[in-house]
Amino acid sequence: MNMRREQLAIDPEKCTGCRRCMIACAMKHHGRIDPDLSRVNIIGLESQDLNVPVICMACDTAPCIKVCPMNARIRQANGTVTTNTDVCIGCRACVYICPVGSPRINPYTGRTMTCDMCEGETEPWCVAACRQEKALTLCTQGSVSQRAARQAAGKTKQFHTGGCV
Amino acid sequence: MKLVIIGNGIAGNQVAFDVRTKNPDAQIVILSAEDVPEYDPCSLPYFLGGECQQTDVFRKKPGDYAAQRIDLRYDAKAVSIDPDKKRVAIHTGEQIGYDKLVLAHGGDLFIPPIPGIDTPGVFSCKQLSETRKLAAHNGTRAVVIGSGAIGIEAAEALKRKGYEVYVIELMDWILPSLFDEPTAKRLENELTGYGIGVFTHEKVLEIKGAGQVTAVVTDRRTIDCDTVVVATGVVPGTALAQTAGIETGRGIQVNRQMQTSIPDIYACGDCVETIDACTGEIAMFQLKHNAIEQAQVAARHMLGEPVRYLGAYAFARAHFFDTHAATFGKTQRALDCVFGDKRIVEREDKNNYLRVVMLDNRIVGGQAIGTFADELGLLIGAMWRKDDFLDIAAKMRTLPKGGAVHAWPMVRLGHLLGM
Ligand SMILES: Cc1cc2nc3c(=O)[nH]c(=O)nc-3n(C[C@H](O)[C@H](O)[C@H](O)COP(=O)(O)OP(=O)(O)OC[C@H]3O[C@@H](n4cnc5c(N)ncnc54)[C@H](O)[C@@H]3O)c2cc1C
Numbered sequence: 001m002n003m004r005r006e007q008l009a010i011d012p013e014k015c016t017g018c019r020r021c022m023i024a025c026a027m028k029h030h031g032r033i034d035p036d037l038s039r040v041n042i043i044g045l046e047s048q049d050l051n052v053p054v055i056c057m058a059c060d061t062a063p064c065i066k067v068c069p070m071n072a073r074i075r076q077a078n079g080t081v082t083t084n085t086d087v088c089i090g091c092r093a094c095v096y097i098c099p100v101g102s103p104r105i106n107p108y109t110g111r112t113m114t115c116d117m118c119e120g121e122t123e124p125w126c127v128a129a130c131r132q133e134k135a136l137t138l139c140t141q142g143s144v145s146q147r148a149a150r151q152a153a154g155k156t157k158q159f160h161t162g163g164c165v
Numbered sequence: 166m167k168l169v170i171i172g173n174g175i176a177g178n179q180v181a182f183d184v185r186t187k188n189p190d191a192q193i194v195i196l197s198a199e200d201v202p203e204y205d206p207c208s209l210p211y212f213l214g215g216e217c218q219q220t221d222v223f224r225k226k227p228g229d230y231a232a233q234r235i236d237l238r239y240d241a242k243a244v245s246i247d248p249d250k251k252r253v254a255i256h257t258g259e260q261i262g263y264d265k266l267v268l269a270h271g272g273d274l275f276i277p278p279i280p281g282i283d284t285p286g287v288f289s290c291k292q293l294s295e296t297r298k299l300a301a302h303n304g305t306r307a308v309v310i311g312s313g314a315i316g317i318e319a320a321e322a323l324k325r326k327g328y329e330v331y332v333i334e335l336m337d338w339i340l341p342s343l344f345d346e347p348t349a350k351r352l353e354n355e356l357t358g359y360g361i362g363v364f365t366h367e368k369v370l371e372i373k374g375a376g377q378v379t380a381v382v383t384d385r386r387t388i389d390c391d392t393v394v395v396a397t398g399v400v401p402g403t404a405l406a407q408t409a410g411i412e413t414g415r416g417i418q419v420n421r422q423m424q425t426s427i428p429d430i431y432a433c434g435d436c437v438e439t440i441d442a443c444t445g446e447i448a449m450f451q452l453k454h455n456a457i458e459q460a461q462v463a464a465r466h467m468l469g470e471p472v473r474y475l476g477a478y479a480f481a482r483a484h485f486f487d488t489h490a491a492t493f494g495k496t497q498r499a500l501d502c503v504f505g506d507k508r509i510v511e512r513e514d515k516n517n518y519l520r521v522v523m524l525d526n527r528i529v530g531g532q533a534i535g536t537f538a539d540e541l542g543l544l545i546g547a548m549w550r551k552d553d554f555l556d557i558a559a560k561m562r563t564l565p566k567g568g569a570v571h572a573w574p575m576v577r578l579g580h581l582l583g584m
């Protein structure tokens with residue numbers, strides 16, 4: 001398996017809910033200013049006055065890959081897990097099994113999309129868009145151990161243990 | 166090591182390719198009863214309905230096997246096993262020796278004993294070859310017998326192809342092993358809304374037609390039709406294992422390393438009986454993700470790694486046209502014969518519905534339709550962690566407003582549960 005070298009870390013405490021990351025993501029992947037086309041999703045938890053950026057963690061044992069009936073969820077060379085939109089039928093199994101509910105539905109095609117870490121760019125566009133608040137940052141293995149990065153990314157407890165230890 | 170795998174399905178391929186990745190020297194043979202590379206049965210209804218091409222159902226290309234030096238033998242149906250001589254016999258009479266054997270031959274379509282079940286015009290979609298025949302058939306009115314996940318998917322596919330479709334279910338509601346009545350009734354309404362006829366609590370008595378199906382007779386009505394699809398479930402294949410004297414229950418019995426009762430014979434996938442990872446009960450889920458995980462365990466154990474299968478889990482989606490629903494864990498009905506403090510939490514908002522099943526304040530199952538389903542994974546996580554519902558409720562009440570950043574995963578869960 002391709003181990004992921006970089007991890008997006010989220011910090012809900014710093015997130016103001018401005019959704020600039022969502023605009024940046026939609027611009028990068030679809031060339032449009034349309035938060036519905038973003039792979040990052042900001043969930044507003046009103047009772048707590050909290051904004052939580054939800055993004056694919058590229059789980060090592062990604063359950064979404066195993067439950068997809070079309071085998072459309074694919075592990076990429078950079079470790080991310082993305083959807084092959086040619087075969088995705090929009091059944092949403094990957095959304096339902098995902099421990100954080102990260103895959104988003106492209107409202108125009110009905111197919112899913114998740115973070116690809118802006119492969120080929122110097123840094124993901126959402127991270128650039130959030131440079132001031134730093135609610136979304138990039139952790140590399142050198143700067144922080146992967147485990148800590150994962151904790152920061154929301155895996156504070158193991159969310160999902162697949163079939164074996 | 167000579168590894169022989171019976172069954173070129175999801176589990177068989179996972180074992181073969183996993184072993185090859187870590188052991189370049191093993192001799193690997195796959196015996197396949199079919200004549201195609203690995204395909205995904207889960208994709209078949211979408212091929213049938215024209216939502217994908219036939220090529221999209223394949224998980225492997227013919228050349229993938231040779232590239233990994235895996236000897237795939239087409240049209241080689243294993244018929245018996247001799248564990249003393251360590252040999253498998255195939256239907257041609259040929260004997261194939263093994264050092265390690267993996268039974269990954271899945272299950273067989275359950276064919277109900279209905280008069281006329283072998284009339285031309287009666288199809289199934291368990292295997293690619295069957296599905297191809299159904300896809301090539303020119304019919305206009307179809308009756309689907311059985312409303313499990315496969316039956317519903319087949320009904321949708323035929324409706325997409327322009328058929329008039331009726332689904333007949335013996336139990337009181339559709340998808341009876343996956344959903345409780347309130348959820349299933351909502352889904353039934355959606356199905357009828359798309360123009361699919363649904364008859365529950367009805368028994369098929371006979372399939373009529375001489376030379377070609379003309380009607381299906383139930384205990385309540387006669388439905389004229391030219392196509393019948395049998396989707397009455399899959400039974401684990403145990404007969405082959407019994408020829409070797411392997412212990413079987415509802416499926417082939419295995420330990421936590423996927424070993425059967427006979428040394429050097431493993432089993433994984435739809436043909437085995439395992440335990441539920443969350444409750445420890447005997448489980449027969451027959452789902453793709455379980456087949457993959459069991460095969461991974463078998464491969465790792467064969468390679469000498471310490472490994473332990475945690476058990477299978479139920480997770481299924483019900484998706485047709487614009488309706489999206491999912492279920493995991495136990496239904497309320499499945500809890501009927503379990504002692505304990507049971508509680509159901511329900512939420513409803515227009516067409517969206519959430520139903521969470523709890524036993525002794527732990528989430529043991531859930532069903533959702535629409536937007537609530539989008540966060541179902543949070544509940545699945547809570548089930549795995551055995552979160553205490555009362556604990557979460559108490560914490561949610563005492564969280565300081567705006568001061569509980571660290572607790573956001575729990576806050577999301579609490580929100581979903583309507584706290
Ligand atoms: C229409 C349909 C839809 C489904 N949808 C879903 C879904 O959405 N989600 C989900 O989780 N699961 C789904 N499933 C179930 C899933 O496909 C199975 O759990 C999975 O394929 C099991 O893998 P397996 O390797 O055990 O068996 P299979 O994939 O069935 O493979 C068994 C193979 O063994 C071969 N074989 C049988 N007997 C012999 C023999 N004697 N000798 C040699 N070869 C033999 C068969 O030809 C077959 O190729 C679906 C199944 C069907 C039929």
Ligand code: SF4
Pocket residue numbers: 055056057058059062063064065081094097098099100101102103114
């Ligand atoms: S979509 Fe969800 S389950 Fe799949 S890899 Fe990403 S975080 Fe994991």
Ligand code: SF4
Pocket residue numbers: 067068069070071072073083084087088089090091092093094095111112
């Ligand atoms: S929505 Fe698409 S990618 Fe997700 S499980 Fe269904 S087919 Fe696979």
